[in-house]
Amino acid sequence: MKNILLLTGILLVNLLNAQTFTLIGLPDTQKYTKEEDGGVKEMFYAQTQWIADNVDAENIVFVSHFGDITDDGSNPGALIQWEYADIAMTTLEESDYSVDGIPYAVLPGNHDKFGGMSNYTTYFGIDRFVGRWYYGDGYQGNENSYCLFSASGMDFILVSIEYNPSNSYQIAWADGILSTYSDRRAIVVSHSILETDGTWSTDGGENVYNMAKDHDNVFLMLCGHNHGEIHRTDTYNGNTIHTVLSDYQDWTNGGDGYLRIMQFDPDNDVINFKTYSPWLDEWSTTSESQFSLPYDMDGGTTTNNPPQIQNQNFSLAENTANGQSVATVVATDPDAGQTLSFSIIAGNTDNAFQINSTSGLITVNNSQALDFETNPSFGLTIKVTDNGDIPLSDQATITIDLADVNESPEISNQTFDIDENSADNTTIG
Incomplete structure (x- = not known):
């Protein structure tokens, strides 16, 4: 259990020695849970098992799923896909990283919405997360949520927004959450934000960015959905936001279990992005699989210290x-x-x-x-x-x-019997 002590049920986070730390992105896992196009559920299992096994070595502080957990949502026959996803994510919950395991968040992609939201709500609704130390709250059955965590002297909020959010509901909710936690460094995640050519997606991207750009604490946006990798950087009113697309389902075997590693290096003010498959034990090293983005990590909010x-x-x-x-x-x-x-x-x-x-x-x-x-x-x-x-x-x-207090001796009334002809000095009682 790295840098975390569990004492009489209370989580003690000790990040005094933490410098470099890691966020993990889990892009579309739909091919693994449906077991099609060469994908198998064991690829998903391998991803979360690698995270649990390397939480200390990589100093992993949070995991974010980008949506399309399953391929068929609540359509007939899709229940087994959610059961596979449940097994995979339970691995994070059972880690001894903390009393609630490894902090993570999920959101529904377009495939998770097929046939309605009943399966998503059953398996990954608010009831699964409420009471966990890192979980802030959910909106519309945990289709949208926010989580709070800290690392290396900085306090973060990660806001997860469902696929294709509307301005009047989900976007307004996220806007309010980011305003409430304006003192925290903010990461926004939604299923679809970027096209593979780096333009904003028409099914949520523009709405998400136009909301996020008004918050100077937002520095990173993450997404999946569109098959491929790309990133872009935008600056608005002096605040820079990096947006990164990661979706490997068009790769061999539905993605071969590749995930996104985001390593924060405060000493050098840089975020290093890497792409790795625990299933293959291989790295992808193309220019969009492995790159670095600048981010100023000086002057962050000091992590809470124990009394x-x-x-x-x-x-x-x-x-x-x-x-x-x-x-x-x-x-x-x-x-x-x-x-x-x-x-x-x-x-x-x-x-x-x-x-x-x-x-x-x-x-x-x-x-x-x-x-x-x-x-x-x-x-x-x-x-x-x-x-x-x-x-x-x-x-x-x-x-x-x-x-010790000098206490008065105690005596109580007592009765003894003696024969009337007893000799002198006879003991009575």
Whole structure:
């Protein structure tokens, strides 16, 4: 698990040493799920298995599917194609990269829409993604969505837009999301944006670009659909957007399992694009398969840092009453303006104490559990969590030593029997 720790169910992202990082693009997989034109489902499986196997070596931080997951959508007989896709993408979810696996997003292409959206919604609807730490929200049954992630000191948003979006609905939704997250570096993905000659596609490309160009945080757009590879660069009001088409289904065997690797190199302000097939273990090295694009990665939004809490010791009289204050736990956060919350996750025998989740104040909750002779010391494990987009946490041991209190001896009424003729010094009881 590279640069990520899972501690008491909380994701701790440590990117302090992360420099170069990678995004993966999965272009049209329809030939693999339908198993036609030489394509087989195992090519799709090989793609996601390679991603899972190389998430550490390549520092893969996100995976984006460009649409046309299947060939027949919700047409009769298409269900098996979705089952193959489900198996492939589940490999990403089962990775130990994080509690939710490797972050990824999908969107429907034109083939996924054939016969309606019922199969897409069943297999890749909002219910599959809601609650995942990177998932922002979906629109129209996850046909459109946005995800949030961070890498190498930069915060990103990836917006996925369905095939052939209209200005009045999907485009307006995406426009609002990009405005809301204007402080994040933005990547926009839609099934069809570019023709193979580099012009805007008529089934969504112009609509997507005309929306995206008004947002100076958008720097990259990705697409599939049209068979081939091409890229273009546009500058509007001083902001540069690179748009890259990747679709290999016309290649041998429906694509031979080729995928797009986008390696971000912050030290050199460049994104290196590569094209690789895990199925063949081969690289495509043509000018449109392997190239580099400039991108300024200086001055990015600083990645959320975890709060810090140290082990602390306190003492308490064993006869302290319920509700009485013990001490306030001290924690800090290197990110200004963050709100911290506190909880006791271990060591609280018989619920002797409680902690105010906001202030960190520990008070007595069960005074009967405070008995020096039985348990002279408590070691409470306290967790502190911040309120970043991806909440981070730290934990420490708070030791509470009980002070022995001189307690009055106790005696109760008692009854004994003795014979009336007992001798002197006879023991009664």
